[in-house]
Amino acid sequence: MIDHIGFAVSDLARARAFYEAALAPLGIAVLMEVTEAMTGGNGAHIGFGRDGKPFFWIGNGKPASNSTHVAFAVPDQAGVDAFHKAALAAGGRDNGGPGLRPEYHPDYYGAFVLDPDGNNIEAVCHGEGAA
Structure with missing residues (x-):
């Protein structure tokens, strides 16, 4: 079973605004934000989900992690x-x-x-x- 999936975006703030609006009718919202420091320098990430479980992630990782x-x-x-x-x-x-x-x-x-x-x-x- 898939636990979660994520991919890189070119502009994290713009992507966040898009997905917040697009996913709201589905009951999916931002549940977690992970800083670049928390990823060991691999970019910041935002987790969307519902019922306390983030399952869709976007991030602005470095080129090697895109x-x-x-x-x-x-x-x-x-x-x-x-x-x-x-x-x-x-x-x-x-x-x-x-x-x-x-x-x-x-x-x-x-x-x-x-x-x-x-x-x-x-x-x-x-x-x-x-x-």
Whole structure:
């Protein structure tokens, strides 16, 4: 199952205004803002969603990160770890090893890899099976 998806935009403020207006009739609103400092210098990002869960992200990442981002929901940390190991063995490049990301929320456990085209692929669990 897809947990969330995101992509780069050229003007974050303009894109925010567009998506706030366009998604409002769907009950989707800004739920989270991530600063450039929180991403380790990989740009600022805005998460849209509903019911407390951001699932659509836009960001103004640096050119190397101007790729699509897809996160797959997995049931536990072992699944995140297995994804990361398998993706690296298949030729992916590490973009953030398995671990807690408390800057997103206290139980966020994820791992990131870049696929052969530079897309940022993630596996994430939200506390289920947390060690």
